[in-house]
Amino acid sequence: MEEYRDLFLAEAGEHLQNMTDRMLELEKDPTATEHLTEMFRAAHSLKGMSGTMGYELIMELTHEMESLLDKLRSGEIAVETGLINLLFEAVDLVQLMIGNLDNRESFFTEVKALEKKLREWPAQDEGDERKLPREEGRPISKESSAAEDNPQEQGTGADMVKDKLINSELNEFEKEMLKDAVFRGEKAYLINVRLRDGSLLKSVRSYMVHKALEKQGEIIKTQPSLQAMEEEKFDRDFSFLLLGKPDLEITALKKKIESIAEIEKVTVSSFIIDDQQEATTTAPAKETQDSAGGSLKKQEKAAIQASENTVNTETEEKTKKSFNGEDNGDLAQVRKKARISTLNRSAEKTVRVETAKLDALVNLVGELIINRTRVLELGKELKNEQLEGSLEQLERITTELQSAVMTLRMVPIKQVFDRFPRMVRDLSQDKDKEVELIISGEETELDRTIVNQVGDPLVHLLRNAVDHGIEDEEERRRKGKDPVGKIRLEAHHEGSHVVVSVEDDGMGIDPERVKEKALQKKIITREEAEIMGADEAVRLVFRSGFSTAAKVTDVSGRGVGMDVVKTAIEALNGTVEVKSEQGKGSKFVLRLPLTLAIIRTLMVKAGKEVYAIPIEAIRENLFVEPQEIRTIQQGKVITLREEVLPLNCLKEGLGMGFFEEQDVYPVVVVQAGDRKVGFMVDELMGQQEVVIKSLSTFINDIKGIAGATVLGDGRVTLILDVAGLLEDGRVNVGKENLNH
């Protein structure tokens, strides 16, 4: 939608500017009626554009402006200051809505009040009916076709007309616009386009067609919607409904579109509104609206009445002022200022930026931070006081820059949460269960990429809670629980993380049944099962291969593709934990980083290689002497503050070398979940922020490697995934640790 929206904003701005300029001219010289034509044209274009974009309020308002201007043009009413004021008011309101497109609906009452005034200007003209001579009513038919040389194609064209547009039905306004167009002597054309099979960047193809058609007239409807086109939510076909000159060269237009690459077929045909009633009646639009009389209409009326008083007073004041003989030139000045201030106001609030540009910025800042680290190191070596001062300054500013840039990418998690109430409602209906979803913390912000990717895992968890967590009503009653099951979806900040949890008050997970199933699936051995604690058993639901899609409901009732959830969350540098109490419910806790692109790491040397360990996973660094190390059954351990800590050689753990004796071992103590181990490395090299790059698609599944980063000197350094590493068989995590 972005491209169209930008286009819309740019063009609408021009039209409004044009209209304002003309009105100022007209105010100076009310006889210069040539301006009226221009203003009419501008209003008309605005109406068409906003209609196409689906901005109905703007369309309605500009429609009324257009009608009023039409009356002016025909001499039915005369130019006077009060009228110009009214039109300015309308221009300002349109401007305001365009400047706040996302909140345009909030101007509903203003628009309705103003529409009424525009419609009823001047006051004594209330009963005025727009007597539009309509064309003779007749059912839709095709008048001519570009495919004259190919009757077969013509036939397809007609079918496409029916399928694509009529069934999707034009709304009242679009019909209105069509009729207006016919009244003005314009004609509607339906353009159907088919792309070649397997076309790439289809949205750009549709954009090219859109651009070509735009020059020929006004596009009032598209199939699919512009947004769907933009998102490539179509197969190969799309259609436009165009208002243009009656003598439009259909064949030339067809040729022009055909000249775009990858376009397989184009049909252009005339289009007539299929609405006999509308077409034959000369009743004013107002009547139709009234008789429609839905609750919305009533609401509208109430709103108009409610707002009428205030608006009227304001206008009266303005009108009085101008009637009191204020110089037109001055008024013009005031107008210009008012308009400029409106523009400024809306400009201050938001600037639309392509996400691609934002990503580029974030990446650049990432690279900047990395290089900063190098510059700082080099600077320290020089021991120059002034330089050190500036470097400190540089460090501070770049840190601020980084956090500022990162916040640009932050969006509230609400974007994901919003679709869940409906989903849970539907799911629970399906399952014939009563479930209440309680959402909190939806305003919590985190990186856009993470928000986008956390949706599916959450769907999984919620679905599971409804399917298998919450018991049916009868069972809940039997257990003395509230018959309405509760699922709490909650998000909150916790340091540099966002914690999202899904908690239900259902039956919980039975560790014994999970063990049993894991045994069946040969995920664990009988011996392992025997010594496994309840928490660890529950955690088995995350193991891959634990659940097969076919047999979900017959075992523990939990664990539907939980490994998928885990993988997805881990791909985001996050973690998943589960807590469950049998009979009382389960709670899944996701910990997600606030931002994705950059992480702070500790660089360590192991063998010839340097690895980056995410700081988040590190508990502490130690220097261990050989005599402190004991070897017990599972391998090397040290005792650290009365706790036994398993030790691993990082090289060995990664399978990149073998343990070598040293005088002293630098040890990085890492933790994932409640597992804590120490990794012996050759050297601790200090902290560094790094930009995470993913490994190629061909090698994306190395356990223990989260990704890679490119250092200032161009070298690639691997970023370790501590959670993955601890899961890997070759790392000694110590059995005691597992069972607390």
Place this chain on the structure above:
Amino acid sequence: MTNKIETVSEVQMVAFKLEKEEFAVNIHQVREVLKMSRVTPLPQSANYIEGVINLRGEVIPVVDLRKRFELPVGERGEQTRIIIVEIQNSNVGLIVDSVTEVLRFSSSAIQPPPARVAGTRTDLIKGVGKVADRLLIILNLEKILTTEEVISLEEVTIDS
């Protein structure tokens, strides 16, 4: 895409050497040729994966083709090159002994792999190209990284 190219009368190939054999890959798949540079080894990956390199900020895997074909480990020298090829929209580096030239083959000069190869490893070899009295083995790049099979050179050697 490759099918399309075979229908035209001439095909351009980038020729390179491994041990004494000459190989070729379709020029359409070759992005660029780099001098040998430092490669970051990857833990727990196939032995023929040399590791990853930085290609303008992108991290891409590098395959040692000698290891892929179970050739003796050779010395890396001035002539050693990394050919960056595009496989399924991803870039991959291939370490070769040397890159010799860009050759034009007429379609008729490309023949299916010889029968004794065909039985077992056809999917790794697209065919054999003849230029004057030289025979070049045309690789099927798609399979180089996706097949777990070991490729041994005995099987792909052809009498000229």
Place this chain on the structure above:
Amino acid sequence: MLGKRILITDDTAFMRMTLRNVLAKNGYEIVGEAEDGLQAVEKYMEIKPDLVTMDITMPNMDGITAIKKIIEKDPGAKIVVVSAMGQKALVIEALNSGAKDFIVKPFQPDRIVEALQKVVG
């Protein structure tokens, strides 16, 4: 279509070769190759080709800037953008800057030829 004169712009030699190969085979005459936008603009003025193929991301001067410069000097210039997948925003910018059409890498020879034919015949 006989002998339409083409200027190929791409920063990678292999892409240029690929295009040259496909186009030459289909009866186009390659009258020049440019390695970046700067060269493309210079060579365009020098040889006035019938059509330019233009890569988007290139060193020194990117394709979009080059398109703008060429169109500024010759509003009738026929330029076809050669884009990678996922460069949607850039392609649109290029089209708005005056490019006539675009093709997407990795390309299929018949589709390149078709696209160019639609632009220059």
